Amino acid sequence: MSTETAVPLLPCRSLDESLxxxxxxxxxxxxxxxxxxxxAALTRGGLELQLFEIPGxxxxxxxGSILIMTSDTESLFEEFAAGLxxxxxxxxxxxxxRITRPRRKQGTAGGFSLVDPGGNWLRVFRRGESEQHETDRGLPRVLESAARQGDARGDDARAIEILEAGLVRYADAPAVERVPALVYRAELxxxxxxxxxxxxxxxxxLDMRFSDEDALQLRGDLDAARELLDG
Known part of the structure; x- marks a missing residue:
């Protein structure tokens, strides 16, 4: 039976800072x-990694970049977010x-990214989810395309351009589609x-008015908007 294990090594400018x-x-x-x-060596559940300091x-x-696969990206995000x-x-x-919120991204599995003090990307994906997922059309697809640029590639300017064009093109989209795009636009x-x-x-x-059904569906986005405003 195979017992091999791979452990990522990530660079940092300060071991104390990253620890x-x-x-x-x-x-x-x-x-x-x-x-x-x-x-230094670190562990968290089934995760293992090592940090090494480089002067200057x-x-x-x-x-530096590692992939983390989990069955529940939202729960892991909330655990990370609570600690931060x-x-x-x-x-x-x-x-x-920095950390991004869990979002679907065009052409890849849903999840979130975290950049540590050493500039290394921890890319968290949902295990078993298709990496070829694409929303068919409309503003949700625009949001996925923007998230791929902003959250996966780090190209915030391009993500803003995509959202701006999409919000104009789909100006009549329902609130449950527009609000997530608007919140991400503000975050960018x-x-x-x-x-x-x-x-x-x-x-x-936050000054918009919603039906009870829409407000329930948008609760996560509106909570994110409040946190962004307070931050």
Whole structure:
């Protein structure tokens, strides 16, 4: 019976900084050495990874990336998010480190991404979900296309362009389709440093009136809008 195991090694500029971050995510340190080469081993449930410190390392230049497969992306996101809120006082959505919310993305499985202090991408996907999923049409498909650019590729500017065009093209789309796109649009503005514009958009969203059925369906998006506004 095969017993091989692969453990990803991720670079960082500061072992202490990255260890503190991963502790917020629920990881436990199982090993650390400071000489001759600073490194540490971490575990969380079935996840194992190691961090190694590089003097002068620039997180923005990192190509580090790992895939995490789980049966429940939403629950894992909430666990990560709770730890980040507790330790950082808010959910980091811009810069490094940051986390994206769970969304479907065009041509790939649904999930979310997290960028650690070393600039490494942790890409979380739902196990068993088709990677070739595509919504047929309309604003939901526009949102998936934008999320692929903004959340998977990190191209926020392109994601904004896609959403702007889609919101104009599907101006008559129902609220349950428009609000998720508008909330993501505001999040992207916040990500790119346009805090005032993001705030104005969020206030408009939260001032909208919905039927009870729509409000229930949009609860997660409206909660996200409130958190963005408070952040």
């Amino acid at each position: 503190a971050f991963y502790t917020l995510l629920g990881f436990e340190q199982t090993y650390r050495q400071d000489r001759p080469n600073p490194l 390392f620039v997180p923005e230049d990192s190509y 809120r507790s330790g950082l006082g808010k959910l980091p959505i811009a810069g490094i480190p 503005e916040a990500r790119t440093g346009n805090a005032a514009k993001a705030r104005g958009m969020l206030l408009e969203i």
